Amino acid sequence: MSDYLPILVFALLAAALPLATILIARALQSRKPNPAKLEPYECGIEATTFALDTRFSVRYFLIAVLFVVFDVETIFLFPWAVMFNRLGLFGLIEMLIFLTILVIGYFYVWKRKALDWA
Amino acid sequence: MKVLTPTVLTYLKVVILVAVVPAIIGFVVVLAERRLMGFMQARLGPNRVGPKGLLQGVADLVKLVTKEDITPSRAERAVYFLAPVLAVIPALTALAVIPFGPAIRIGKVKTTLWVTDVNIGLLFLLAITSIGVYGIILGGWASNNKYSLLGGLRSAAQLVSYEVPMGLALVSVLLMTRSLSMVEIVHRQGRLHLWFIFPGLLAFFIYFVSGVAETNRNPFDLPEAESELVSGFNTEYSGVKFAFFFLGEYAAMIVISCVAVTVFLGGWLPPFPHVAALKFLRILPPLGWFLIKAGLFLFGYIWFRSTFPRYRFDQLMALGWKWLIPISLANIVIVACAILATPGRSNGMFVLSYIFGGLFVVMFLLAKLRQKLARRERLAAIPASAVE
Numbered sequence: 001m002s003d004y005l006p007i008l009v010f011a012l013l014a015a016a017l018p019l020a021t022i023l024i025a026r027a028l029q030s031r032k033p034n035p036a037k038l039e040p041y042e043c044g045i046e047a048t049t050f051a052l053d054t055r056f057s058v059r060y061f062l063i064a065v066l067f068v069v070f071d072v073e074t075i076f077l078f079p080w081a082v083m084f085n086r087l088g089l090f091g092l093i094e095m096l097i098f099l100t101i102l103v104i105g106y107f108y109v110w111k112r113k114a115l116d117w118a
Numbered sequence: 119m120k121v122l123t124p125t126v127l128t129y130l131k132v133v134i135l136v137a138v139v140p141a142i143i144g145f146v147v148v149l150a151e152r153r154l155m156g157f158m159q160a161r162l163g164p165n166r167v168g169p170k171g172l173l174q175g176v177a178d179l180v181k182l183v184t185k186e187d188i189t190p191s192r193a194e195r196a197v198y199f200l201a202p203v204l205a206v207i208p209a210l211t212a213l214a215v216i217p218f219g220p221a222i223r224i225g226k227v228k229t230t231l232w233v234t235d236v237n238i239g240l241l242f243l244l245a246i247t248s249i250g251v252y253g254i255i256l257g258g259w260a261s262n263n264k265y266s267l268l269g270g271l272r273s274a275a276q277l278v279s280y281e282v283p284m285g286l287a288l289v290s291v292l293l294m295t296r297s298l299s300m301v302e303i304v305h306r307q308g309r310l311h312l313w314f315i316f317p318g319l320l321a322f323f324i325y326f327v328s329g330v331a332e333t334n335r336n337p338f339d340l341p342e343a344e345s346e347l348v349s350g351f352n353t354e355y356s357g358v359k360f361a362f363f364f365l366g367e368y369a370a371m372i373v374i375s376c377v378a379v380t381v382f383l384g385g386w387l388p389p390f391p392h393v394a395a396l397k398f399l400r401i402l403p404p405l406g407w408f409l410i411k412a413g414l415f416l417f418g419y420i421w422f423r424s425t426f427p428r429y430r431f432d433q434l435m436a437l438g439w440k441w442l443i444p445i446s447l448a449n450i451v452i453v454a455c456a457i458l459a460t461p462g463r464s465n466g467m468f469v470l471s472y473i474f475g476g477l478f479v480v481m482f483l484l485a486k487l488r489q490k491l492a493r494r495e496r497l498a499a500i501p502a503s504a505v506e
Contacts, residue, residue: 006128006234007214007242013136014210018203018362025183025358038191040263041353050192051267052259060271063435067278070443074285077450078241081292084454092454099447106443115439117432 062114073102122227131233135213143368145175151420158424187357190261197260202359205253205366208246212373215239217301219386219405231386231405232301239300240292243377244285247332250370251277254334257363258351269350272340272431277332279435283442284328287321290446290453291381294318294467304385310464311392315382317456317470319478320449322382324442326418329374331438333367335419337426338434375415376408383411 040047076098084091109115122130149164149171156163165171189198219231236242251274258270291314295303307313315322331338342350352363379385386404390396402410429437456473457466 003234003236006132007211007236009129010132010136010214010233011207011211013132014207015203017136017140017210018206018358018365021183021362022187022199022203022358025187029184029186029357031186033188035191037188040190040192040261041348042264051262051264054264054267056267056271060275063275064278066439067282070282071278071285074282074289077286077289078292078298081289081450082296082298084293084457085296089458092458095454096451099451103447110440115435117435 059117066109066114069105073098124229127227127229128233131229132214135233136210139210139213139369139372140365143365143372144179147368147372147416148178148364149174150416151423154417154420155424158421182358182361185357187359188354190263190354192262193354194260194262197256198354199359201253201257201260202355202362202366203253204256205250206362206369208249208253209366209369209373212243212246213369213376215242215300216373216376217304217380217385218376218408219403222404235299235301238298240288240298240303240377240381243300243373244281244288247370247373248277248281250366253363253366254351257355261351261354263354265347265349266351266353269342269347269353272347273334273351276334276338276340276434276438279438280328280331280338280442283324283438283446284332286443286446286450287318287324287328288381290321290450291318293450293453293457295381300380300385303381304387307384308387308391310467311390312464312467312471313382313384313387314467317453317467317474318382319471319474320445321453322378324446324449325382326378326415328438328442329378330419330422331434333370333374333419335367335371336423337428339428340431340434371416371419372412375412375419378415379408379411 036044040050077095080087080091080095087094152174153163153165153171163171164174167173167177189195214233215236217230217232217235221228221230223229254277255270255274258266258268258273261267292298294314294317295306297303297306303314330336334340334342340350342352347353352360355363386408388396388399388402388404388407391400452473453466453470456470460466460469
């Protein structure tokens with residue numbers, strides 16, 4: 001685990017840099033807020049609806065779900081690829097079966113137009 | 119008593135990286151980008167602050183720090199505050215496992231030019247760079263602005279879409295590296311006398327296209343698309359917080375470049391070190407070679423930006439899901455078959471180099487031919503009376 005400790009320290013320092021700068025900048029800058037300035041940027045006229053009240057396309061959700069499927073598959077491929085020279089022909093056939101199942105699902109998704117954005 | 123123990127040196131390197139990389143981004147990369155884009159667009163770019171504009175970064179820093187930092191009244195305050203921090207952390211932390219050079223000794227002190235060499239280096243890099251999407255989507259969401267929300271959503275969809283081909287492209291290289299450790303990947307390229315860009319040419323292209331999309335850069339910069347989303351997820355951000363979103367983006371660019379150099383271009387190795395005629399290339403230290411290669415990638419990013427027009431969102435999704443994913447899956451099968459079909463430890467890689475090299479030449483010639491035919495057609499379509 002000692003290999004990972006520097007990474008943790010790195011992450012903490014990387015977090016400290018922006019936090020410290022934002023706080024220092026806060027002391028240096030002048031603040032003159034007014035209601036119009038604090039409105040969400042749109043067109044200058046008082047907004048009637050706000051982003052978090054409105055709806056958005058369900059396709060973003062669909063893409064996220066498909067991503068989970070494909071990313072988990074990628075994770076399965078990582079150990080296989082590293083060990084491939086020891087697994088040999090057995091490993092290749094095994095992975096071809098796995099990929100075939102996946103590709104069938106992929107073409108089903110394609111046919112159902114889940115990958116089209118219109 | 120010795121002060122510079124290995125542990126102390128490791129943390130010293132951490133501090134140096136966290137301090138130096140943002141400075142390089144602010145003072146060198148941003149200026150280089152603006153000046154290069156200036157030249158590519160037949161103008162000068164910033165050249166007023168200091169000699170040749172070299173102090174532009176200082177001026178930008180002063181301006182960004184003293185600028186009023188607005189939090190919109192309807193924003194989710196805590197998330198709005200933390201989003202730029204969250205965008206910076208993963209992009210910088212990824213640098214911890216990048217080997218910038220081999221083990222060296224300066225005077226009596228022996229050290230390595232990487233912070234830590236974890237045995238799952240590449241997997242760690244994929245994991246940590248994908249955390250970067252949180253900063254952007256949370257920033258877009260917490261602003262409570264319609265443009266920001268759309269920019270954040272687009273960004274999330276884009277980043278997860280291109281994550282898959284990027285991972286798959288790296289899998290096909292892993293078949294050849296047999297290790298996930300970044301240092302071991304470079305050593306193996308040294309032992310084979312072969313950079314993985316040659317047998318992994320296809321993987322390299324897929325990786326780089328996905329890398330450009332992952333960092334939200336042109337021609338895939340839809341999350342910011344200033345012409346339609348008024349800068350997208352960072353519309354509401356100003357001052358330092360805005361600056362840190364940019365720092366995160368540039369740090370991610372550097373990470374993508376460094377990973378490409380390590381995995382495909384032999385890391386710190388000079389080109390063709392086993393060829394006697396090219397021995398003189400060793401006068402440059404390994405770190406120098408690494409920086410030159412990484413610099414080439416960053417130049418590529420800037421070149422892309424001033425060359426390609428922006429994609430439409432449906433085209434972007436189609437490119438990722440309908441082209442890059444099937445191609446990278448096929449690439450994995452091709453590489454695996456080639457390695458298995460050829461006897462010996464590394465013959466498959468040379469066979470693959472010839473296959474992909476030949477394919478590349480053929481495709482290049484076909485593209486040239488098509489260009490020529492299209493030009494002839496265009497010329498033929500002009501009525502004779504118009505040509506005077």
